[in-house]
Amino acid sequence: MALVLIFGCENSTKTKETNQNKTTNIKPITFSLAEEEELKKLDSLNLDSSYANLLSPAYNSEENIKEVRRSWSKLHQDLGKYLVEQNFNWGINDSSISLFNKIYFSEDGTIDYYAFKVITPSVSDDKVDEFELLLKEFSSEVKLDLNQKKNFAQCGKSRIMNN
Template sequence: MNNKNATPLYFFLFCLLFLSCGEKKVEKETAKSEDISIYDFANEADKNKFDKLNLDETHPNLLSPQISTTDFDQIMESWTELHQEIGKYLNANDFDWQVDDHNINILHKFYFDPNGKIKSYFFRILNNEVSYSKRKEYAGLVLAFARDYQLPLNRDAQYAQCGKTRYMSN
């Protein structure tokens, strides 16, 4: 084969290789988002799935003073930072709870890998007037937030941070 005929073949092979690499990147990003589980306590199916996981048995709640005896202040700071960042993310995405209440109270259970990446999130919105569609939109935004967020708290094993938080309603 002479060089004149080989050039289109090499170009075709290069394009094929380039496209296949792009597909792998998309698959990896999809897998990354699928690794994070979100559960809404108000959804019975979600609650049942969550209960079967027994995450509280395998992920100690670091916000418990009995568990975090020496670094409780650092853990509280990370909890505060996490919710400030979620609040900023909700605002940046123009999220509106569409309720009359000025405060939205949420029971949160975040489950982390040892490196601080969110793996599972369980929530219960305590304001009864928050609609199903708003809970679903909130869950989607937290999922998007969790894809890129890493708590600045490393441990030797998986852990949780569980408690209540109040967000301002628009």
């Protein structure tokens, strides 16, 4: 289960590519927002210029924004379920883990790029790395339940229950 907060993000998202993508370049490409080098790498892609912000009133109606929120929440709930299915353990006693996410989607809702940062400070770097591998697997298997007329992006904070 995940508690999801949605924000309209500006063009300031930053991140890092996983080691698998440096050699294979298979999508989705995941980024960790934890280090400055990774932030520069994501910025260099200039993705915000080609992926519309889903919560922008200029891009979506209020009715469609409700559908965006529903789809975004479901995606994060599914991620939480996936982590449980994979027997992932964060290695801490906190009841939930806070994340910041910015996800870039193709028109059909498949994930092209997934940028994230684990906000909960007690999570170890090793667990963040393990999470990133699972996140990449998850991202390659899911599709946002939302179709659009062009590539789109969404960002926000989420909270994943720590089982």
